[in-house]
Amino acid sequence: MRVLKFIIANIGPYKKYVVGIFLAMCLITVDNTLKPLLVKLFIDIVSGAEQGNLWVVFTFYALLQFMLVSVWTMSDYCITKYTAKFRLNVAEHFMTKLYEYPYSFFQNQLSGSLTSKINDAFQHLPHLIFTIINPFMYFILLILISLGLLASVAPIFALSMGAWVFLFFVITMVSMKKSMRLNKEYAEEKSKIIGLAADYLGNMMSVKLFAARTFEQGRFSKLQKPFVDIAEKGGFYHTWLYGFLGMLTSLYALFFLAALIFGYQKGVVTPGDFALVIMINFNIINTLFQLSHMLRDFIANWGAVDQAIALLETSEITHSDKTNATALNCRQGKIAFDQVKFHYKGTEPLFENKSIEINAGQKVGLVGYSGGGKSTFVNLILRLYDVTDGAIVIDGQDIRDVTQDSLRENIAMIPQDPSLFHRSLMENIRYGRADSTDEEVIEAAKKAHAHEFISTLPQGYDSLVGERGVKLSGGQRQRIAIARAILKNAPILILDEATSQLDSVTESLIQESLWELMQNKTTIVIAHRLSTLLHMDRILVFDKGKINEDGTHSELLSKAGLYKHLWDAQVGGFLGDEKTEEA
Numbered sequence: 001m002r003v004l005k006f007i008i009a010n011i012g013p014y015k016k017y018v019v020g021i022f023l024a025m026c027l028i029t030v031d032n033t034l035k036p037l038l039v040k041l042f043i044d045i046v047s048g049a050e051q052g053n054l055w056v057v058f059t060f061y062a063l064l065q066f067m068l069v070s071v072w073t074m075s076d077y078c079i080t081k082y083t084a085k086f087r088l089n090v091a092e093h094f095m096t097k098l099y100e101y102p103y104s105f106f107q108n109q110l111s112g113s114l115t116s117k118i119n120d121a122f123q124h125l126p127h128l129i130f131t132i133i134n135p136f137m138y139f140i141l142l143i144l145i146s147l148g149l150l151a152s153v154a155p156i157f158a159l160s161m162g163a164w165v166f167l168f169f170v171i172t173m174v175s176m177k178k179s180m181r182l183n184k185e186y187a188e189e190k191s192k193i194i195g196l197a198a199d200y201l202g203n204m205m206s207v208k209l210f211a212a213r214t215f216e217q218g219r220f221s222k223l224q225k226p227f228v229d230i231a232e233k234g235g236f237y238h239t240w241l242y243g244f245l246g247m248l249t250s251l252y253a254l255f256f257l258a259a260l261i262f263g264y265q266k267g268v269v270t271p272g273d274f275a276l277v278i279m280i281n282f283n284i285i286n287t288l289f290q291l292s293h294m295l296r297d298f299i300a301n302w303g304a305v306d307q308a309i310a311l312l313e314t315s316e317i318t319h320s321d322k323t324n325a326t327a328l329n330c331r332q333g334k335i336a337f338d339q340v341k342f343h344y345k346g347t348e349p350l351f352e353n354k355s356i357e358i359n360a361g362q363k364v365g366l367v368g369y370s371g372g373g374k375s376t377f378v379n380l381i382l383r384l385y386d387v388t389d390g391a392i393v394i395d396g397q398d399i400r401d402v403t404q405d406s407l408r409e410n411i412a413m414i415p416q417d418p419s420l421f422h423r424s425l426m427e428n429i430r431y432g433r434a435d436s437t438d439e440e441v442i443e444a445a446k447k448a449h450a451h452e453f454i455s456t457l458p459q460g461y462d463s464l465v466g467e468r469g470v471k472l473s474g475g476q477r478q479r480i481a482i483a484r485a486i487l488k489n490a491p492i493l494i495l496d497e498a499t500s501q502l503d504s505v506t507e508s509l510i511q512e513s514l515w516e517l518m519q520n521k522t523t524i525v526i527a528h529r530l531s532t533l534l535h536m537d538r539i540l541v542f543d544k545g546k547i548n549e550d551g552t553h554s555e556l557l558s559k560a561g562l563y564k565h566l567w568d569a570q571v572g573g574f575l576g577d578e579k580t581e582e583a
């Protein structure tokens with residue numbers, strides 16, 4: 001039922017076209033059912049069974065013919081008018097709705113599989129509406145008018161056709177439930193295959209590096225069996241169903257023909273009646289057969305659309321904005337964790353009763369072993385995940401009480417491995433602030449030392465960067481992300497290994513711009529290269545979700561704890577004397 005609900009909720013602006021198609025269909029049906037009546041009149045007049053003027057009948061026939069052409073044109077016009085716009089509406093609806101989903105939802109889904117589902121809705125929904133209006137409505141009207149016409153010849157004809165259509169309808173309805181289930185399963189398996197293909201293509205570099213084609217083929221083969229099984233199960237089910245219905249239809253047609261011959265021999269059926277009943281019967285049988293096959297497509301489309309729309313009803317939404325959420329008023333940028341507990345779904349607790357304050361304008365470095373919880377700490381501030389208990393408060397406002405858009409508008413984040421859109425560099429940088437001018441974008445790029453490499457590209461700022469920015473080096477992508485953050489100029493700044501992929505010379509050049517950017521901002525810097533944190537006001541040392549040490553660089557060195565241990569390892573391992581002296 002959710003498919004119908006979705007259609008009703010979204011068809012609003014296109015109602016007039018749908019009504020247009022519906023009216024056209026009614027007229028086409030009237031035309032198709034009245035023509036056999038005119039043919040009967042022709043035959044009865046020609047054979048002398050009835051008196052009448054052939055030209056009067058001809059005029060009616062001609063009128064019907066012109067009406068038919070006009071309404072087909074009207075129907076085509078309405079279909080063209082609504083299909084593309086409705087499709088866009090559907091895609092937009094999905095994109096808007098999915099934006100509200102938590103970040104964890106996208107971590108658990110293959111983007112290819114999601115795209116496949118959206119594509120199903122995009123492709124099939126207009127067809128679905130068309131099928132409901134066109135063949136189904138056509139069939140209902142056809143049956144009603146035909147029953148009336150048959151009753152005018154002999155009530156028994158109308159009765160037997162009514163009984164047969166009823167039987168056909170019952171069998172179809174009974175089989176539909178199973179059919180829908182099979183088609184839903186088929187659509188689900190199909191989306192897994194497309195998801196896998198997208199994952200494979202998206203990771204082509206790893207596949208090649210590990211010469212893993214055979215391994216990937218193995219994974220693909222594992223999905224083949226369930227896919228083929230369900231496809232065959234559905235296919236054979238319909239084959240038997242249509243075979244059975246075909247047999248019933250043939251019996252019915254033969255019964256009618258025999259009854260007509262019998263009536264004609266008895267003199268109760270005129271030649272015109274004979275033609276009328278045969279034409280109506282052919283009409284109904286043809287339509288029913290087309291309909292039963294269309295029903296199969298209809299059910300397949302329905303299944304695909306249903307599982308796409310199921311996406312919109314997933315129960316995973318755990319942190320959409322509260323109805324009374326206000327915009328974050330970030331006056332100073334003070335961040336406080338108040339008794340925060342957090343664990344990822346199905347994993348051990350990472351943070352337990354974490355309470356910590358980061359004052360407005362403070363520059364805080366986060367260090368610690370890999371997996372210690374540094375990224376999780378900033379992801380919680382960004383509300384990519386909700387805390388399990390406790391609260392995160394920015395300038396006195398619980399971040400669950402403010403809109404997520406306003407929260408993230410006040411935070412500029414430079415991630416470790418920024419992913420870019422397959423759009424021009426200009427557009428990618430402008431993502432930091434949509435209303436910035438070209439000059440402002442270029443200015444930000446200069447500060448991020450991205451301008452140097454951008455100006456050497458043949459198309460400069462108009463160059464496209466490939467999917468997720470694959471045509472740029474890691475360091476170049478980082479510089480674009482830094483330019484975005486410079487442009488955004490938000491009161492809270494988070495750098496997650498923001499310069500880890502840059503060479504030392506470029507890094508030291510950028511440090512100046514970053515330092516400038518950090519002024520008067522609350523800044524959190526995650527870094528494994530501890531030398532980048534020397535000038536932080538404070539350093540938090542993470543170990544298995546706990547903050548074990550908290551202090552300035554020199555305070556922590558004097559403690560001889562984990563920080564000192566990390567520093568010594570790094571100074572001994574990677575840094576030269578120069579850095580040690582600097583420390």
Ligand SMILES: Nc1ncnc2c1ncn2[C@@H]1O[C@H](COP(=O)(O)OP(=O)(O)OP(=O)(O)O)[C@@H](O)[C@H]1O
Binds near residue numbers: 370373
């Ligand atoms: N989406 C997730 N689902 C489940 N567990 C996760 C998820 N993201 C991270 N974790 C786990 O949470 C723990 C902390 O990870 P986190 O990324 O915060 O560490 P980190 O200190 O930033 O590590 P690194 O320095 O390597 O970036 C790790 O054990 C990690 O496996």
